[in-house]
Amino acid sequence: MRKKTFAAAALLAAAALTLSACGKEDDAGSPIAVVSGGSDASKVATVLDQPFDKPGLVLTDTHGKKYDLRKETKGHPTLVYFGYTHCPDVCPTTMSNLAVAMKALPKDQQDDLRVVFVTTDPGRDTPAELGKWLKGIDSRFIGLTGDFAKIQAGARSVGIAVEPTKKDKKGKLVSMHGTQVIAFSPKTDAGYVLYSESATVDDYTRDLPKLVEGAKP
Secondary structure (H helix, E strand, O other): OOEEEEOHHHHHHHHOOOEEEOOEEOOOOOEEOOEEOOOOOOOOEEEEEEEEOOOOOEEEOOOOOEEEHHHHHOOOOEEEEEEOOOOOOHHHHHHHHHHHHHOOOOHHHHHHOEEEEEEOOOOOOOHHHHHHHHHOOOOOOEEEEOOHHHHHHHHHOOOOOEOOOEEOOOOOEEOEEOOOEEEEOOOOOOEEEEEOOOOOHHHHHHHHHHHOOOOOO
């Protein structure tokens, strides 16, 4: 496992430079995610020496009900990712990797783990759309949507940059967002490990048993 200890403050400073344009096309017309700046993408896991507080987000889940992130996930190992359902590459790949790795855990650990997908495109990602999309990956995953300003502030509090959805040069709506997965400890409820988009199924499969215990990978 490639990993690095890093200060949370430094990650916050770098957040504004670590954005992914999901669905941006290269010269060959293939959808890709272009990431610029930020920390070295080759480092799969970044262990924080100063963990982040869990965002105080109160949003709407896929059933249309209020979901208090701190309250609902308190004491549970929790993985949080900010992305959107229209992303053709990084978002579905990341969530699929997590789904496969999660299935390798013992049943009791699977039941304990919370995987939360917070949309960065609430204008299109309604509770119903989120629910449909996540059901195709893992129906146990939690999808949240709501006020964009709240979502953006929550993401920034854990060093992840998010920008409003806008049209690209071809008129296609895209969401610019950081592509990190942040792991929160069940012991402290603090975010202490960040995973880059280069994390594979094998990386998560190897680390999840430790993360559900609140241990360092």
